Amino acid sequence: MIDEEKNKDGMLWYQLKRAVPTGLFCKNHPDTELNRFTHPASTNYDPLIHGELTSDGLQLSSMAFCKKCDLEGVYQRKQQSSAERRANEDFLNKSKYGKYSLLKTQSLVGKKSLWFARFNTFKVNGLEEQNVLNQAQRIAREYTQGQRFNTVFVGGAGRGKSHLAMAILQEVNENLKDDKFSTLFINISELI
Known part of the structure; x- marks a missing residue:
């Protein structure tokens, strides 16, 4: 059974194990270094499409993530379309x-x-x-x-x-x- 113990930043140990520091820092949180994450390479791996591989054969995510932005839900809000977000806000907030x-x-x-x-x-x-x-x-x-x-x-x-x-x-x-x-x-x- 996987031990899902979290560290002080709220990240699970297996996420920390997969994190690769980029040397770049977040615009919103200047004290937080951005990370890319490793995962098994896809079966139809193409370096031009899927990004680079690490020395141990794992694929690196193409996007770098800030753990504080992730905890605040910044990435989830970006994925939701602005039109959908506006419609939901209008329906729930502005409509009596x-x-x-x-x-x-x-x-x-x-x-x-x-x-x-x-x-x-x-x-x-x-x-x-x-x-x-x-x-x-x-x-x-x-x-x-x-x-x-x-x-x-x-x-x-x-x-x-x-x-x-x-x-x-x-x-x-x-x-x-x-x-x-x-x-x-x-x-x-x-x-x-």
Whole structure:
């Protein structure tokens, strides 16, 4: 088993073992030397395309990397297209309802009638159902106030678990749309 112990810079030991210093330093972090990494040569190795080989027959990466930039996610952001980045930022940051619509567009709902589930449509036939409804409304209120916890509904078929779960999601989704939060309903049998 490989020991994945990290050093103080957060790099794994096998990454350090593969690192080859270049003698060049990062523009963003002038105190950090850039490294190239070795890896096994590709089967169709061509020095003009794949770069140079080391003395032990390993191929050197064509690009030099700064370990601090890597930890900051600089390389990942460069790989993502600027148009995609802008579209995501606009959707999530500038649109008041960017995430609000995720409940309707991304949820996996088995019975379509669940879309109409609200607290005021839950049928109360006695004290037990009234207590369960009150508890579900309290849960929705606490989620809306920013509390973080899990909720598990347990009971027999037809008792209203899915109805109340959707009612909680609808309530929270509606109350947090200005804060750019959303909820999601996933029916496990639909998911599978």
